[in-house]
Amino acid sequence: MTIALFVGFAALLVVTSLMVILHRNPVTSALFLVLAFCSLAGIYLLLHAEFLGMVQIVVYAGAIMVLFLFVIMYLNLQHDVESGVQIALRRGIGWLAGAGLLLAGATLLGRGLALGPAAEVSPDQASGNVAAIGKALYSRYLFPFELTSVLLLVAMVGVIVIARGRARSPREDA
Amino acid sequence: MIPLNWLVALSAIVFTIGVVGVLVRRNALVIFMSVELMLNAANLAFVAFANHMKSLDGQIFVFFVMTVAAAEVAIGLAIIVHLFRLRETVFVDEIHLLKG
Amino acid sequence: MAELWSNPAVQSLTWALVKVLIILQALLGAVSYLIYAERKICGHIQARTGPNRVGPFGLLQPIADGVKLLFKEEFIPAQANKVIFHLAPILAVAPAIVTFSVIPMGPPPMFVVTDINVGLLLFLAMSSLGVYAITLGGWASNNKYALLGGLRASAQMISYELAMGLSTIPVILYAGTLSLVGIVERQGGWYHVVTLPWSLPGLGAELWLPNWGIFHWYLVIPFVIFLITAFAETNRAPFDLPEAEGELVAGFHTEYSSMKWALFFLGEYMNMIVISSIAVTLFFGGWHGPGLMFGTHGWFSPGPPWMGLVWYLVKLGALMFFFIWVRWTFPRLRYDQLMGFGWKVLLPATIVNVLIAALWLYARGAGG
Numbered sequence: 149m150t151i152a153l154f155v156g157f158a159a160l161l162v163v164t165s166l167m168v169i170l171h172r173n174p175v176t177s178a179l180f181l182v183l184a185f186c187s188l189a190g191i192y193l194l195l196h197a198e199f200l201g202m203v204q205i206v207v208y209a210g211a212i213m214v215l216f217l218f219v220i221m222y223l224n225l226q227h228d229v230e231s232g233v234q235i236a237l238r239r240g241i242g243w244l245a246g247a248g249l250l251l252a253g254a255t256l257l258g259r260g261l262a263l264g265p266a267a268e269v270s271p272d273q274a275s276g277n278v279a280a281i282g283k284a285l286y287s288r289y290l291f292p293f294e295l296t297s298v299l300l301l302v303a304m305v306g307v308i309v310i311a312r313g314r315a316r317s318p319r320e321d322a
Numbered sequence: 323m324i325p326l327n328w329l330v331a332l333s334a335i336v337f338t339i340g341v342v343g344v345l346v347r348r349n350a351l352v353i354f355m356s357v358e359l360m361l362n363a364a365n366l367a368f369v370a371f372a373n374h375m376k377s378l379d380g381q382i383f384v385f386f387v388m389t390v391a392a393a394e395v396a397i398g399l400a401i402i403v404h405l406f407r408l409r410e411t412v413f414v415d416e417i418h419l420l421k422g
Numbered sequence: 423m424a425e426l427w428s429n430p431a432v433q434s435l436t437w438a439l440v441k442v443l444i445i446l447q448a449l450l451g452a453v454s455y456l457i458y459a460e461r462k463i464c465g466h467i468q469a470r471t472g473p474n475r476v477g478p479f480g481l482l483q484p485i486a487d488g489v490k491l492l493f494k495e496e497f498i499p500a501q502a503n504k505v506i507f508h509l510a511p512i513l514a515v516a517p518a519i520v521t522f523s524v525i526p527m528g529p530p531p532m533f534v535v536t537d538i539n540v541g542l543l544l545f546l547a548m549s550s551l552g553v554y555a556i557t558l559g560g561w562a563s564n565n566k567y568a569l570l571g572g573l574r575a576s577a578q579m580i581s582y583e584l585a586m587g588l589s590t591i592p593v594i595l596y597a598g599t600l601s602l603v604g605i606v607e608r609q610g611g612w613y614h615v616v617t618l619p620w621s622l623p624g625l626g627a628e629l630w631l632p633n634w635g636i637f638h639w640y641l642v643i644p645f646v647i648f649l650i651t652a653f654a655e656t657n658r659a660p661f662d663l664p665e666a667e668g669e670l671v672a673g674f675h676t677e678y679s680s681m682k683w684a685l686f687f688l689g690e691y692m693n694m695i696v697i698s699s700i701a702v703t704l705f706f707g708g709w710h711g712p713g714l715m716f717g718t719h720g721w722f723s724p725g726p727p728w729m730g731l732v733w734y735l736v737k738l739g740a741l742m743f744f745f746i747w748v749r750w751t752f753p754r755l756r757y758d759q760l761m762g763f764g765w766k767v768l769l770p771a772t773i774v775n776v777l778i779a780a781l782w783l784y785a786r787g788a789g790g
């Protein structure tokens with residue numbers, strides 16, 4: 149059952165992520181990416197990471213991709229025009245590089261992962277447990293956790309500064 | 323129990339798709355989406371290993387990656403919108419001057 | 423066959439499917455009569471009688487409406503993006519139905535489809551997916567009004583989602599779990615509020631209140647905020663800017679007709695039911711009520727499990743009535759008022775509330 153679900157989600161993930169980079173219409177690309185994120189959330193659930201699965205949908209599908217769609221609609225982008233020698237050349241190079249990367253990955257995986265056997269489940273750390281993640285975040289990872297809040301604050305300020313455009317300098321006011 | 327090899331292979335495939343997307347496309351928004359794909363492929367690997375090792379550390383790392391990705395998208399999209407206002411294009415090969 | 427049935431996994435799956443079927447049918451029926459109720463209540467608020475021609479008291483009106491919608495001509499704009507145009511109405515309904523899988527409608531295991539440890543997060547995730555229906559519907563129609571409605575909707579729903587998510591945090595702090603069944607179970611029984619200086623007949627001098635969320639002082643403001651954001655998330659008046667008929671000619675569903683339009687309508691009412699169910703679950707003690715709740719304090723004794731379903735439905739009905747009442751009494755907000763209210767009032771208020779609830783619960787001691 150788990151394996152069948154995994155194969156289904158994995159196939160969906162690969163197909164949708166291919167469509168993201170193949171489709172000419174940015175809105176369709178974005179929608180396929182939403183589907184890819186949702187199938188990834190499904191895989192997280194299968195891996196006993198329920199919290200992450202839900203956060204994946206809330207953050208990626210619910211916030212980030214809506215932002216993407218919003219920007220695409222705001223800029224009123226239509227189908228991408230992609231033609232010409234330069235673009236064909238770049239496309240060829242890109243796919244070749246991808247094939248090379250995949251080949252390298254396959255070779256490494258073929259050698260086997262030096263990981264040892266799977267660990268036993270420790271009772272207090274049954275993974276995917278929201279309470280366990282919360283405890284870890286607020287004890288062992290407290291400092292990085294607080295740092296991310298600073299990061300988000302900086303991002304927020306940065307976005308507002310960029311989006312408002314060049315601030316009017318006193319010289320222009322005069 | 324899903325074999326670890328399958329998960330890592332899936333993660334590698336999705337990462338490669340992301341890389342190809344960055345190299346092949348010229349629309350800055352699609353390139354950005356491909357970067358998100360790569361980040362998610364890395365996340366998948368983290369969760370897979372966390373599940374294998376029965377430790378929460380990998381999942382917490384994914385949580386941080388998601389936070390950073392959210393911040394990054396907000397900033398990146400703001401930059402793209404700003405670029406579009408200046409140049410009327412989102413194609414990266416038409417944006418080749420440093421001074422606007 | 424018999425040995426297949428003895429497999430517990432098969433059994434639970436079958437029961438879940440049966441429950442899903444029942445809930446789906448009940449939801450569809452509930453939505454059609456909710457629309458009838460809305461028209462009736464609206465009529466009486468405006469000193470009319472509402473629908474009264476089809477059947478006694480107009481009770482067959484929903485069926486007549488359904489038949490009319492089914493046979494209406496379907497119109498698709500020539501320049502519309504066909505696939506997304508067809509996809510959007512489906513997206514309007516699907517998340518609402520999915521959320522219903524985790525809502526406890528009565529004591530488990532009978533009246534709960536599934537109890538997962540991230541139930542509340544599932545609700546938030548699904549409500550965040552609700553944005554897509556309206557945004558995409560508006561965009562794919564290739565119509566200025568529809569696009570404006572869609573853009574308004576996405577901005578509004580993202581803004582109010584934050585306040586909604588934060589307003590549930592005090593409840594999570596109180597209950598100590600994200601499982602909706604766990605949250606309801608935490609609200610069972612009574613808690614001692616104060617000892618009165620005089621004695622009430624039959625009750626004594628001790629004042630006890632049900633353990634529902636709403637009866638805890640630090641959960642009152644979160645409830646009010648949750649309710650306000652619920653109006654915004656379901657695009658109901660006074661926050662129905664995405665479909666403001668006066669300025670946007672029905673906004674995102676201007677170009678929709680026939681059953682596709684009906685699906686949007688269905689989605690709106692299903693979202694109302696879902697969000698009211700969550701409010702009942704978080705703040706009104708879910709299935710707890712006289713006859714079944716409260717333990718054995720005072721004159722209330724535990725009753726049969728189906729009483730839980732009855733209480734859930736009574737509370738749900740009261741909230742739905744409130745939704746309709748508000749829609750026909752309040753004027754629509756202006757767009758800048760809406761955004762200002764969401765970001766400058768609701769969001770800071772929820773954050774302060776989280777702090778207050780956390781400090782109070784910490785001061786009373788963990789697990790208190």
